[in-house]
Amino acid sequence: MAASSNSSLSGSSVSSDPEDYQPPIWKSYLYQLQQEAPRPKRIVCPKEMETRPKYYGREFHGMISREYADELLRAADGSYLIRESQRQPGTHTLALRFGPQTLNYRLFYDGKHFVAEKRFESVHDLVTDALITLYIETKAAEYIAKMTANPIYEHLGYTSLLKDKMVHRLSRRCTESRRVTFVRDDQISSSLVRHSALKDTPEKQCSYEKIHNFKVHTFRGPHWCEYCANFMWGLIAQGVRCSDCGLNVHKQCSKLVPRDCQPDLRRIKKVFSCDLTTLVKAHNTPRPMVVDLCIREIELRGLKSEGLYRVSGFSEHIEDVRLAFDRDGEKADISASAYADINIIAGALKLYLRDLPIPVITFDLYPKFIQAAKIPNAECRLEAVHEGLLQLPPAHYETLRYLMAHLKRVTTFEKDNFMNSENLGIVFGPTLMQPPEQNALTTLNDMRHQKLVVQLMIEHEDVLF
Template identity: 65%
Template sequence: MFSRELWLDNEKKCAVVRKSKPGRRRQELLAVALGVKVGVKGGFLWPPLKLFACSQISSLVRRAALTHNDNHFNYEKTHNFKVHTFRGPHWCEYCANFMWGLIAQGVQCSDCGLNVHKQCSKHVPNDCQPDLKRIKKVYFCDLTTLVKAHNTQRPMVVDICIREIEARGLKSEGLYRVSGFTEHIEDVKMAFDREILNADERLEAVHDVLMLLPPAHYETLRYLMIHLKKVTMNEKDNFMNAENLGIVFGPTLMRPPEDSTLTTLHDMRYQKLIVQILIENEDVLF
């Protein structure tokens, strides 16, 4: 198959291919993946070879992009390879040879998606660039994986929290000594793990879900939220804000379909949050 020198040379060619006209780009990418000279007239790619080339393009483009992107901080990271069963034909992105077998044909990096033979994984350089689509959480995540996924020098949670402390909390009594409320701490951690969506995007997503409710359910929920919003307008007397009402009504309105105590306990925080959002934005969502 390919020599290592030809493979590296093809990576460099990807930068040239990206600058070509859209009409030629696909054919040129296929040619680069196959090691064929770009621009040869009369070139015809046999369908199985096209399939092989397509399986290599993502790897070539990813590696070429990393090579030419100076914005990524130079933190070395090993790949997190795990045995993987591939559906359909797959080729090793290191040696470019076919992965034989029906199950467990090779390994895949769970952080960046690189697919290689098990033996080839021992020779892959420590150039893992985690994909945000694969990194599901902020807490309990490997530090190097986190910063490389977000292309930052430090975890964003550190920057955000320090900015808030220095802006509003330097004169707070018992700073870093007095513990916060566990419920609030878990809410903040959950917000980071769920990417802290833009407020408008979050409302739009909630609105789309509400539109899926049957008419009777929608009208009942709408009428109840109008009432609960009025309750919050008298918070000075009843001490019930949207968060408190979310704690009370969340388990009732957002009960999971299966009657599982463990599932209910796990979902309580999310149940409270969604009811809180519905109450606070009742005039916009309904």
């Protein structure tokens, strides 16, 4: 039955001509099976049980044997009861009739009823969901095993139109921003310049690849998977939804979905503490707009400010800037009329970078940069930092490139602001680099290496990026 249904209810063919495009047909076979699944039938205990927990009803039969429960449930498919275990008094078992056998499950309650991961408001709902799952997985095991073979995902407008359009735009913008002519400098490693000038490899592109942020979701009403087009069965937790873009798929299908999440601004609750790649994709920008707006304001009126980035602004005002970005996004007012002290804007920028859930220099690349800083030979050290930068996710790379170019400009006003590359390295080392495991001793030992990495990136910004 599974094979014939698969062929008759498969998605429609898709033409390469957009004008001939027809939406894929949702496959209804699994929905039909859910409608056919046995309905729960509660077997009521004929007498009131004094030992019955308050969260169970008359389906509780007290301490009865497995054999007696089987006799009570033989009347109808889908019948169920709850009994106290004879082997483990105080524990409860859900006995459920499905087909020719009685199934026994250890039953738990912590405010909701559950036998596995799913939690239900009532035992009736739990049994309903179990019967649906058992029926579908029994009747359509072969179908379920094959249902991801011909996905419709690539034909959805989400992937074929929106994603391609954005990737093309960002790739072009980032390629233009990274087009750098490498020149010799007495203070720069000649081997790295030679390597950068002669290396015959494609330029790192800003494809801004992003994995989906899937979370288990309960769908109200019938829902179909946007990967395989099949019905998502069950009463609750039928599948997963990407909290960034809203894509709905089966849990098993989520493992096959490409890394092409396109976040929806309506789903992004805040700007600060939001994953960097998620934010730039949602706003369709090469870098977080917080970084762009703060740097623009600092360069407009703060490059000569003494102790820039070292002197702290009032924390209450910095928090106001955070709230303004979270509330108003790129329309946040951070002008001199709103915040006369430029240290407030500098503090907000540092706070944004420090609060990223994944630092600009990512957790997985942190050890590579620390090891690079420990290399005694200056040329080899710079080469190692360069290799680490090339492994950063595109959005992280672009953010770091833009920030280092800004900090390089800050150092050109050292006679006014008293901030050289070493001072800025001390400030931004812990901000841009955080060890994967928060260990006080590790953090303390790594501080000088963090400082050196940032110092090198500022001093050799024109070669490293």
